[in-house]
Amino acid sequence: MKKLKTKIGMAAIVMIAVLGFAFMPAPKKITVKGSDTMVILAQKWAEVYMKSHPQAIVQVTGGGSGTGISALINGATDICNSSRPMKQSEMDKLKDRYASMGVEIRCAKDGITIFLNESNPVKELTVKQLSNIFSGKTRNWKEVGGPDQDIKLYGRENSSGTYVFFKDNVVKTDYAASCQTLPGTAAVVNAVSKDKYGIGYGGAAYAAGVKHCAVKKDDKSPSFVANAETVKSGQYPITRYLYMYLCNRPTGELKAYIDWILSPEGQKLVTDIGYFPVK
Amino acid sequence: MKKITNIFLTFALILPMLILSTGIKAQKQTDDLRKEQDTLKENVSTLRDKISGVEERIATAEGDLAKLTKIKLSGYIQAQYLHYEASNAYPDNVFMLRRVRIKFQYEPINGVVFVLQPDFVPGNITLKDAYVQLNDRWLKTFSLYAGKFNRPNYEVEYSSSSREVPERSRVIRAIYPDERATGAKLEIAPPKIPLKIQLAVFNGNDGLTIPDASGVNINPLNNDFDKHKDFMGRVTYTFKLGQIGALGIGAHGYYGKIKANTLDVLNSDYTLNRTNDNVGKLIKKNWVGFEAQLYFDFLGGLALKGEYIFGVNGTPGYSSKTTVVGPQVVSGGKNDTITLTTTTAITNNNRPAIERNFSGYYVYLIKNIGKHHQVAFRYDYYDPNTKLASDLIGVNSYNGNVAVKTTDKYTYAGTNPVVATNAQTKTEVKNSLTSGTSDIKYQTITLGYTYFFDDNIKIMLGYEIPMNKKIGVNSKGVGNVTTAYAVNGVPGVWDYSNSIKQNTLTVRLQVKF
Incomplete structure (x- = not known):
């Protein structure tokens, strides 16, 4: 029993060390991947945001909504742009990988x-x-x-x-x-x-x-x-929402970027590009 | 005037020549142009043919490619190092391949899916999944499965490629051996409601080890050997908790029976429940389970998952008979007393079937840290016999043995010679079952840490600590349950009146595609 306690103690120390390591401040680069439909809009958001926030780096790529969702599940992107809602099977994969249901943000409206x-x-x-x-x-x-x-x-x-x-x-x-x-x-x-x-x-x-x-x-x-x-x-x-998906609730620079997208300034760009604002 | 005439004549001579020469040149140029035009036409025609050929090839290639997109390949390999801390482990550390699986999925038309998943673990190549899935194309709510697939249970359906600790909990391993079963399943999952209903019917004997009198498994191929089918149902519903997380709840039930293989059936406490049943009579496999999964976003993903299952799990017995006929020797004289020295020995070797009441549960606490780290803690409990207190394990038993019974059988004619047939029959009935290792309850703590290297690779470190419930032994030694073993020729014994060290350290590398 004593040995067991020692082992549990050691495991706890390792876990605390890992936690400490993981909560170290992350670099401010934000990666966005997914919907080709949304890529022009996402690039515009990134471009305008980086101008007003010189410390931020936002990298946008397309590939399709499915590709973006896979990238989110695999940890290859911070934000997934999707022109369709996430499927239950994809939600399950996200849940299995991150112990999280993910975060869905409606960021624009579109008519096909x-x-x-x-x-x-x-x-x-x-x-x-x-x-x-x-x-x-x-x-x-x-x-x-x-x-x-x-x-x-x-x-x-x-x-x-x-x-x-x-x-x-x-x-x-x-x-x-x-x-x-x-x-x-x-x-x-x-x-x-x-x-x-x-x-x-x-x-x-x-x-x-x-x-x-x-x-x-x-x-x-x-x-x-x-x-x-x-x-x-x-x-x-034939109307639909355009979505952004994240693994977890956004914090830090990521939160600031999302908040800005949903702000009147970000939503104005939605109209400029040819889509329709959510608010 | 003469000069003018000469000039005129010269001009008159030169002009036609010039005209002729120009005409010839123009004719030549026209011919050249025609030739060029013809060549160009030919070239264009050749090119057009070539383009048509390329277009045709592209169309064929696109058709072939479209067929290929209907095939999906995925799979994973789990290579691991295990260090066993059990005293009977030899060798006590091994490298092994736990899973080598490739999943083939083919969707020839919308809504029809064929799935085949073999496991290529060296020395034990098996077919894990093989089923047809028919999805309703209109409501997108109903799916029908037929073949071999996972039984509907949370931990069973949760792939080991995603699991946070090395192995499933003990109760699940006990009641759902090999996870898969052969049968049919109807799944109802309305697209806009987070509700899922699964109804399944199975043969019911998949993965079970059912020994005969000599200890040989009579169920190696999992072919059904009784007419009864087992039924399973599971319902789950997920409540969204805003952007904080979600709570999933569910319940599942198993209603099944299996052939007893013997005349006597015992209760969970080893008392006789019924006897002289028909051998084809069935014993119960009935249980229910309740599950919940809470996902909470607290500085990254945090999950608390658990399930509690209880019910009755029947274990078939066996019934066999051996007959040994000895040589017949008759001694004695004419019209004299005969002496019989031969025997026919009949041994009825039975083990009664038993219906054990059991319960078990597991609780997981999982925390994801950033994108690459995950830590997990699991506590699981399994009591295979809730009707038998620990101090009665090894004590309670059923003894239906009948001592050797001798029957003399002979015939003789009044005159010589005496003829004896089946001169003497000795019948022995062995029919007992004593509580023991299969009734001992276990608590198991499992710690897991996973590092997600990239999209496909993860490394897991797991440490499993099973703790057996100590059983009681009275002053006369009654109730002592032991398991003898030999390690490298050196005999040893596990005495379950003590805690037995059976911990296992796992270091696993998983590649998934």
């Missing part, structure tokens, strides 16, 4: 925009029609009031939060095999702008040089184009 080539006569589509188009059931523009031409699909890679959100909330089944996957919403916009019969989806902030397709919840509903008013009011049917 449907991009059409400017020459395309189609002006509006229902959510159901979009599901049929992107799942491959509808293959010709004629079936939705357009020319007698094959529909060319452009979408995102499966590591993208936009891909997952659009699949879960619009397509609701597998994407058609003919859907060409592209790295980033900018690439989708570019492809659709060059393809007369193309259709794509992505974050509202990227929709330049293409036509925005109005979307109807169903046949009987009015159609809406994604803009500040319709997204904020929820009239536009």
